[in-house]
Amino acid sequence: MKLHINGENVEVPSSISSVTELLAHFELQDKVVIVELNHDILQKENHAQTNVSDGDRIEIVHFVGGG
């Protein structure tokens, strides 16, 4: 499955069906991350029941140092 993540084309196993599984694939399950799927910002509690599919545009962001 091809996804467009943070501006890059990324190939991921097609066994991945949810946002939770996608985060686990990148070993981000324990990180504070925020996911935007096709311009929809997802609440954390909805990651498990939100599906990802071929061609989706995904932004994965987090908090970094700033003033």
Next chain:
Amino acid sequence: MLNIGPYSFHSRLMLGTGKYPDFDIQKQAVDVSGTEILTFSVRRMNIFEPSQPNFLEKIEVEKFKLLPNTAGASTAEEAVRIAKLAKASGLCDMIKVEVIGDAKTLLPDPVETLKATEELLAEGFIVLPYTSDDVLLAKRLQDLGVHAIMPGASPIGSGQGIINPLNLSFIIEQATVPVIVDAGIGTPSDAAIAMEMGADGVLLNTAVSGAKDPVKMAQAMKLGIEAGRLGYEAGRIPKKRYATASSPTEGLSTV
């Protein structure tokens, strides 16, 4: 106590989390500063490097209120999106609206700041807009119902201190919400002056993170802010043109 929206704070220092030499020094600086509010930015994650350390993992997050900023936004639309991303973390509902209008001076775009602020208030955020020292803009933001106003002392990271104390004093005088002096603070005395003028708090980052000894400077800023606040509450003496003796003029023993 500093009250912002539903929250109360003992410390009047808000500390930025950018540009420290390393996380260890940063953590020590945060600890000695006594701050209860830490600012952050929202950026894309490098998904191929999950092990990269993050400062949030180095601190007890629940001990602090997180104040994400919308830095990187140059329009209201971008700022609102960043704010919503930050809130979706489930970790915070405060937002520092920062809409930069010019890359060289990093001065805020007043029109876009106002638009973003209005929208985020409607969305239920606790909104703290970073603004210039424009008195009427501060008033307009206040009229929208912001939870604090954050006028800059001077350009971000410049360390120039308070370059327009008159405007800042007007903003403080008319304020019905807390005034947090944000950006441009260079020294503990800058922070103290802001507090002596009646500001409710100070937000700074580079002055600490860029100091030769950030931990020591964090402590100095804490003390500067506390001294300034105490001085404000105590009430300064009026300035006089000529001297007034502090020693009695009567009973002088002469030879």
